Every structure is written in structure tokens, then in C-alpha cells.
Amino acid sequence: MRRILMIVSSAREIQLEGGGTLATGYWSDEVYTPLRLFRAAGVEVRICTVDGRPGIADPFSLEPRFHYPDADRDFLAAIVRSFADDAEGIRFTLHHYTELDLIVSRRIYEALTYADVEHGLARANVEAAAKESWKHDIGFLEALAARPKVSALVPPAQAQLLADKVKRESEEIARVCEHALTHDRALNSPYELASLSDDEILSFDAVFIPGGHGAMVDLADNRDVERVLRLAHSRRHLIALLCHGPAALLSVGDGPDGGWVFDGYRVAAFSNEEEDQAIAGLKRPGWFLESELKNRGVVYDEAPAWVSHVVVDRHLLTAQNQMSDEACAQAVLRKLGVLQGNAA
Structure with missing residues (x-):
């Protein structure tokens, strides 16, 4: 049986540029849809947060217009x-x-x-x-x-x-979607990421990190997230990140050659344009994911805003936005050999 380690944000709010906060969390469909597809395919999913607290769905993400x-x-x-x-x-x-x-x-x-x-x-x-x-x-x-x-x-x-x-x-x-997330036992009783040994982390075939603005809060600068991604990267295990999920890459420092571990990788992630639109009328977050990833050295691969877009570069699989949730999950299953299709 294939096994996936899913790291979900447990953040509740994000700081806005110029002061103030915005209620946030994980994006509902980016957890609900992949989790449903992974389980339906017979894949075991272990859910973790950085502090062992359950995450919450961003209230904005539960509006019907996103479903x-x-x-x-x-x-x-x-x-x-x-x-x-x-x-x-x-x-x-x-x-x-x-x-x-x-x-x-x-x-x-x-x-x-x-x-x-x-x-x-x-x-x-x-x-x-x-x-x-x-x-x-x-x-x-x-x-x-x-x-x-x-x-x-x-x-x-x-x-x-x-x-x-x-x-x-x-x-x-x-x-x-809301009912399923509220009553999912594994999602609401997550493991604390620090409790996993290196051997346990390496026992998973893939790491999957969904987005939502919460990922920018507690996954972008976390030593346990770094440990997981470094270990997965060292064995070329699949690392899949969706929408704001690629913020987790920013937790990882330099490799033995002195360069950033993911320097030069092609990456899709929530774009600056989408960020501007997503919180129109509010002060934007203190930093934008696309810009930070470019600054660190990724080759940013952008599709038109709000269109599904998945990018695979070696063992790194990334997707641009919440519209990509199903395509991203299916790509993960293909890479793991669970679904028919190109797993290269």
C-alpha cells in the first residue's frame, strides 16, 4: 500500500500589510478533494500539523462559489x-x-x-x-x-x-465538503510533525502539502517542515505542493553545495496576480508567495489566473491554485503508480 504524509496548516490568522489580521486556515477543497481521491485509491494518508493542533478550513473557502x-x-x-x-x-x-x-x-x-x-x-x-x-x-x-x-x-x-x-x-x-472536514477523525486529530522519527518520515512514498493562506503562516519557516522535505528530497520521494503549499519550500535552507536545495526547479504556485484578486479590498499579506519563490531561485511556471495548472520537475510536483486540486491529486496518484498514466 502506498503511503502519503499530508502536512496541513493549523494557522488561524495571517498578518496583513500595514497591520491587522485576516482569518485564515487551509483551503477547504485543497484538503477535501485530494484526501477523498487518495483514500478512494487505497492510499494510506497520515495527517500532521506543526503543533499537533487540528487545522481549520478558511471560512472564505467554504463559500459555494468555490465549489x-x-x-x-x-x-x-x-x-x-x-x-x-x-x-x-x-x-x-x-x-x-x-x-x-x-x-x-x-x-x-x-x-x-x-x-x-x-x-x-x-x-x-x-x-x-x-x-x-x-x-x-x-x-x-x-x-x-x-x-x-x-x-x-x-x-x-x-x-x-x-x-x-x-x-x-x-x-x-x-x-x-464542510461536513466531511468537520467530521474527519484523522484531520481533526492530527499527529504533531515533530513526533515523527526520520525513519517514519522516510517510510512514506510522498509528502503532500495543501494550501490556503495558513501555509504562509506556519509552514514557510519551520524546522520540522524543513526536516521532512530534506529527508524526502534526499531519497527523491515525491514532494507535492498545492496553491500556497509551496510556501513550505521556503523552510528549506541550503544544500551541501551551498546553494538552495530547490534552486532551479520549475514550480507552480499561487501567483501575485491571483493574490491581488483573492483579497481585493483588503490590505494584502506582508509578502507574496510567487515573489519569494522567485527570490529563492525557482523557475516560476505560471498559467492564466484561476486556471488549473500542474508542473512536474523531477520528484517535485506543484500546482498553481485551488482550481488545480483534482488535477494535482490525480498527478500524485499517477506518479505513485496508483492510477494509469504517465508516471515519469
């Missing part, structure tokens, strides 16, 4: 990739993702194909309306209504019903 159904989220990501690199420099933002009803794009596409519209034409119409919504900051349903050939087949009232259905499903997924 869209996987099929809708994946379809939207594919749509966004068709126009996100815009020549005019317009960027896809969290506002677009959560507030313009773009998440209903898959349901509209299916309604059009059900109305006997050819698949390619249905996809082209959905992409065009999504781009209109994104570029002019108008609701996706409004952009659809302005396309007579689409609105004749999927009237605005039907489109609204489809959007409402997605929202209801998201609310239910968020409730299930």
Missing part, C-alpha cells in the same frame, strides 16, 4: 483557455469566474446540442458568448441573450434555470 461541480468547472477552464491570452492584455479574474455566471457554459452547450446544433457550432457559440462576457464585464446570460440564434434555442428563462441549478448544486457540494 462548482467538477464537470462544469473543467468545461469552463477549457473555454477560458480559448481566449485568456488576449492581445489587448485583458486578464481573466476571480470576479469573472465567480460573478458572471460563466459556470453555466457547459449546461448551455449541452442544451444547444440537445436542440440538434452541431457540436462544433454549439461550442463556438458558447466560447463567443463567454468571451463577450469576459471582455465587456457583462453577465454570461446577458451575452447569450444578445445572440438571437442561441436565445431562440435556449431562451433566457431556460438559461436562468440552468444557472440556478448550478448554484444549488454548488451550495450542496459546499455543505458536503
